């Protein structure tokens with residue numbers, strides 16, 4: 001696991017953009033695995049800026065997102081579909097983009113289809129990840145066992161509480177999600193994990209202990225041969 005420590009969030013976003021840009025210039029038809037949440041927002045705006053400046057070309061890039069709430073409509077402002085359109089896809093033109101369909105009435109069928117589409121694309125070249133304060137990646141929550149396939153997962157209280165700020169008072173918050181399992185994530189040839197902010201310091205510390213903690217899903221990443229962690233000082237505690 002390679003670690004890049006940045007002074008602050010802006011530097012982290014630029015360092016992450018350098019890694020994405022390097023991937024896309026080396027392989028213009030790369031398959032990118034994308035994430036949502038607050039951490040990659042700076043990266044996405046930096047990618048938009050670099051594309052406007054003609055420094056990067058996404059026109060051959062295909063993308064698959066990690067996850068989507070379930071059930072939720074594509075146009076719900078808290079859906080990850082909406083987030084991706086707002087922050088990236090409406091500003092940068094990709095060859096294709098795909099998120100799990102949070103509106104399907106056949107979640108199992110949708111999950112199986114998602115995995116076969118990723119496989120048919122040749123797997124993911126670069127997978128972007130954030131980390132939950134409980135160590136989740138995608139929506140793979142701490143559990144007794146972990147799914148290899150994309151699946152329908154019930155969100156934990158900790159994740160629901162962390163994300164409740166995004167839902168208006170009285171609005172029903174989805175309690176489940178469709179998420180890539182460890183199969184698609186580990187099929188990625190390289191992984192870029194972003195960790196920012198003081199509230200992530202305790203989980204970052206556990207990750208860097210170099211041990212697989214069965215209650216920290218992200219610690220499984222220690223087994224992947226090509227992971228780069230870009231972390232800011234607040235999260236690194238340095």
Ligand code: F6R
Nearest residue numbers: 035036037038039130131132138
């Ligand atoms: C998002 C995702 C989640 C987030 C994690 C961190 O697609 O899969 O695992 O990466 O919850 O979220 P933030 O960045 O908001 O702290």
